[in-house]
Amino acid sequence: MSQQTVLFDIPGPRAKKINFGLSVVGILLVAAIIAWIVLRLNDADQLTAAKWEPFTYADIQRELIKGMVATLKAAAVGTVFALLMGAVLAVGRLSDHGPIRWLATTIIELFRALPLLLLIFFAFELGDGSISPFMAVVIGLSLHNGAVLAEVFRAGINSLPRGQAEAAYSIGFRKNQTMRLILIPQAVRAMAPSIVAQIVVLLKDSSLGFIIAYPELLRSVQQIGSQYFNLLPAFIVGATIYISINLAVAGIAKVIEIRTRHSKTGIGPAPIGATVPVTVGKG
Template identity: 50%
Template sequence: MSDAVAVLYDVPGPKAKLRYRILSGVVLLVSLGIAYLIYLALDSKGQLTADKWDPFVTASTWTTYLLPGIKGTLIAAALSIVFALILGAVLGIGRLSDHRAIRIVSGVLVELFRAVPVLILMIFLYAVYAEYQVFKVSYLALAAVVTGLTLYNGSVIAEIVRAGVNSLPKGQAEAADALGMRKNQVMRIILLPQAITAMLPAIISQMVVALKDSALGYIIGYVEVVRAGQQVGAFYGNYLPSLVIVAVIMIAINSLLTKLATVVERRLRQKKRKTGGTVLAVSDFGGGPEGAA
């Protein structure tokens, strides 16, 4: 064994290795025992019988419960993701502003909405919208879910935007300034297009978070896929199969979203390589740093 590994931890001797094997075996046996007890509990309740899965091969279960739930999840997630991207871009750029007042206001909003749990935001907004009749009754839950997800995820994306722009070489902004470009032009044409490629992985993960957090809407009565699964379980008495089906649906939707975002990221990177990277972006507006000098 190398000296580098020995520095990180003490090399176990024969007795220590035997002790580790025994402990691993004990943990494995305990885990199997717990799994068996869970199996017995579920089997005694009849949750593992084949007839509990029969509702999911009938069209009425899907058209009455699951498909409307999937539709509700996709609508809430799509709206909140779009609005969160817009809000995150505005607040992120605001935190990079040269004006101190804009930076302070943007920073306060970001820290506030990041600190408040999404569920609390949804419940509070639902109460406010209902009290002041901001939306029709049929849209109250959707509006509260979308607004809550937008505020929280938008504040997180704002920090992603700020970090992405700050990660770029300072020479990009300096070269653009030397060419006489205004601050908003530098941000919109030079910095943001480059930062987006670096920010995409973090933005993708935040999109997945928004999609999963839409399930919290069931607390305020919003019909989404988790609530639909609970309704199926309550109606047919098959909670375990219902939750398994819901989990599979959510995994499939998240996988498709991640795949789509990965394809977009790959195309952006290919486009960036074809256009020659950051130097070409600056040189398109009157010459590169050498010409500015």
């Protein structure tokens, strides 16, 4: 037996020069865009201290925090229901029973095709006052994103090797046990980036509750801007909060993904640039 060392591809001198040039161009382009935005804000008198001073007031900060909490609340509840709905519909679409498969497919295609705003309006109006704005937002988020996540789960399950299911069947697992205990957990890990991306979309879509007077972050920002005649600074502050929340969600999801992967394999990440020994048999 002999060992061969397989190295990662390292960019050559020409590739390094090209990468460096592209990086410089990208940085200059971003700097130019930021400078243009700052100049436009300055020309519109949006950088004056008077426009930004309201955000130092305690009551304004409390209003922003209240809107942020309302946004996170709707997004968290909507995420839970969307994940559950997505898993159930994915299993239904992969069912061996035709009626179940047809029903799941119809539900998925229906709620994927309908605009989220229409679903929120429909839920709010259907209740005729008995459904709160919060529940209407949650229902809309759950139905639309649940249908999208169903396709994500289905793609993840179909991407798994056929031997995973065959091995489960060989030891006496029924199909629902195989799906619940073997395939879905692996599909979630395989499709984690897509799931996280959809959760981030769901969180941002919660801002549509503004239309039915749900007191989420966007509505708080709009009210502050209208009250102090500083809509642009208010929306910049709101955008900053949204970006911070989404980065935090993505970071938490990444940590969970890494820990889950390592807990299953017991193998830590290899150092960057490390060599990977490969054993090759002779003959």
